[in-house]
Amino acid sequence: MSDLPASAPTLFTWEFASDPYPAYAWLREHAPVHRTTLPSGVEAWLVTRYADARQALADTRLSKNPLHHSDDAQGRSKVGIPGERSANLMTHLLNIDPPDHTRLRRLVSKAFTPRRVAEFAPRVQQLTDRLIDDFAARGTADLIHEFAFPLPIYAICDLLGVPAEDQDDFRDWAGMMIRHDLPGGKRTPRGGVARAVKRMRGYLAELIHRKREELGASEQDDDLISGLIRASDHGEHLTENEAAAMAFILLFAGFETTVNLIGNGAYALLREPAQRARFQDAVARDDQEWLSGAVEELLRFDGPVEIATWRFATEPITLGGQRIAAGDPVLVVLAAADRDPERFRRPDVLDLSRADNQHLGYGHGIHYCLGAPLARLEGRTALATLLRRLPDLRLAADPDDLRWRGGLIMRGLRTLPVEFTAR
Numbered sequence: 001m002s003d004l005p006a007s008a009p010t011l012f013t014w015e016f017a018s019d020p021y022p023a024y025a026w027l028r029e030h031a032p033v034h035r036t037t038l039p040s041g042v043e044a045w046l047v048t049r050y051a052d053a054r055q056a057l058a059d060t061r062l063s064k065n066p067l068h069h070s071d072d073a074q075g076r077s078k079v080g081i082p083g084e085r086s087a088n089l090m091t092h093l094l095n096i097d098p099p100d101h102t103r104l105r106r107l108v109s110k111a112f113t114p115r116r117v118a119e120f121a122p123r124v125q126q127l128t129d130r131l132i133d134d135f136a137a138r139g140t141a142d143l144i145h146e147f148a149f150p151l152p153i154y155a156i157c158d159l160l161g162v163p164a165e166d167q168d169d170f171r172d173w174a175g176m177m178i179r180h181d182l183p184g185g186k187r188t189p190r191g192g193v194a195r196a197v198k199r200m201r202g203y204l205a206e207l208i209h210r211k212r213e214e215l216g217a218s219e220q221d222d223d224l225i226s227g228l229i230r231a232s233d234h235g236e237h238l239t240e241n242e243a244a245a246m247a248f249i250l251l252f253a254g255f256e257t258t259v260n261l262i263g264n265g266a267y268a269l270l271r272e273p274a275q276r277a278r279f280q281d282a283v284a285r286d287d288q289e290w291l292s293g294a295v296e297e298l299l300r301f302d303g304p305v306e307i308a309t310w311r312f313a314t315e316p317i318t319l320g321g322q323r324i325a326a327g328d329p330v331l332v333v334l335a336a337a338d339r340d341p342e343r344f345r346r347p348d349v350l351d352l353s354r355a356d357n358q359h360l361g362y363g364h365g366i367h368y369c370l371g372a373p374l375a376r377l378e379g380r381t382a383l384a385t386l387l388r389r390l391p392d393l394r395l396a397a398d399p400d401d402l403r404w405r406g407g408l409i410m411r412g413l414r415t416l417p418v419e420f421t422a423r
């Protein structure tokens, strides 16, 4: 159990990014719905208890639309993905409410089906093996840069239908995005994230346009972008602009999240020898069901999405006994809720066979993660293959020297140096 700070913790510092859990424990106990000033200067409420978090995620009085932010006069609100306004990408699922959300989610669900993800499994395995091949003979690697980072970006590009020769551009743009919020570390130049978003959007718009023309008479839709173009609901299709915003949010929401699932997950396994041994036994038995449960626990224990994306009160509401004014931003702290002792037994312990593990790592309610089946597939394949092929994998750094990226929404390691017997 982490030690509880004696007084109100300072949030969003280096120390906080390395281990936010003592601060979250303090907030849950003393100020479960807590008003704070974010590093951007925006004032927001943090919700840290499981019961309040679950309620907030499903509360229809909390809108996802940034136009409900009280600071939004002339569109100057400092919330959301940098560059999404100027790149005309505001109409994606994470910024809209029903009925628009219902219509777009239904359309995308017709193309991004569990079956499409299941059929993608051999490709994820192939990508995973290829990345490990690149460093297996060396005996050392940085698991973030050489493994956790490239795997999700190549996977989602493949799934969308981005041609192989263009995928390294996506790797570069994604790299710009992921580095933008490093506290004190190497930073993407000012405006770099917005520029990367704009380039990605321009590329996707062109690709969608080209694929729409190519689809023509052909009934073939073996990539997701073609599937999105073709999807229809009561005769309605996505417009090209909606399809571009959709492809963008799939990339954006599906990239850094999965990098951190693999990175945080590998780190937790390397630090907990008894749990890691059980994981390796399950890999040897090829017990996919147990491994799936184990990856859920890794997500609960140190999830990639620390805080769910923005919500705004459309009317005055009371949450956890706290009055919240109309227009106030509310941030649901998933990582705090998932360590709430009122909900989870021994929440600070990693228990890969934990039963009753209804964590909030993928959110809850109508915005529940659309990509969860893909994330689960990638997380399980990556971690199981890593420990199957490199069974004596170990950390090659002092945990205290490792640096964490402490963005507002995501939390993950910047580097994860490892060593193993070269093969």
Ligand code: HEM
Binding pocket: 057, 093, 094, 105, 156, 249, 250, 251, 253, 254, 255, 257, 258, 261, 303, 304, 305, 308, 309, 310, 334, 360, 361, 362, 363, 364, 366, 367, 368, 369, 370, 371, 372, 374, 375
């Ligand atoms: C939504 C987590 C991977 C696509 C969400 C939300 C969470 C989340 C917490 C809800 C946000 C909110 O309510 O504000 C995760 C985690 C992942 C992951 C932990 C990896 C471990 C993916 C992948 C994709 C994806 C791989 C797609 C390729 C989306 C989309 C939404 C979403 C499109 C918006 C859904 C909606 O608003 O209806 N995700 N995600 N995610 N996720 Fe994921």
